[in-house]
Amino acid sequence: FAVLLILAVGSQAFNQEAAWPAAVSLHQFHAADIHGRDISLSNYAGNVVLIVNVASKCGLTENNYKQLVQLDEKYYEKGLRILAFPANQFAxxxxxxxxxxxxxxxxxxxxxFDMFSKIGVNGPNAHPLYKWLEHRPNLPQGDVEWNFAKFLINKDGIPVGRYDPHTEPLDIEEDIVTELES
Incomplete structure (x- = not known):
């Protein structure tokens, strides 16, 4: 019922800049894709979503991108969607x-997989989605520590896992499969 209510209200009625603390689902947010188009994250309703803040010039770049591509190729047809958010806040x-x-x-x-426009992930210029993700009561709270932190979101848009930057994407494959099968 809650998901239907969220979808009925729609992300257009939700002021994410001011009301992010009251959000109950990923599906209430929107963000600009890498080409500048505004994307409602309600488009991902019914999918398991892995959100990752990415960087091109990090020591973690090579392994993370290769493994994210592997996960995308293996699980896209089963309902996994990977959302990558470039951020320049770390070195x-x-x-x-x-x-x-x-x-x-x-x-x-x-x-x-879906690439979004460069955003802030910490501090006053953080995107509202990241402010929301960093303050979920059921997950470790606080700022993103570095590039390639990961958040796993269930089909209803609820965060169910937070993984530090040194957790490689393939190390959370079991958690992804659990959510895909639920």
């Missing part, structure tokens, strides 16, 4: 423009 490791980031990940890693 200036994502200094490129959205266009340069997109070209890099598609040419080097053959990324096909």
């Amino acid at each position: 200036n490791q994502e200094p490129d423009t959205n266009e340069e980031i997109y070209r890099f990940v598609t040419e080097k890693f053959n990324v096909r």
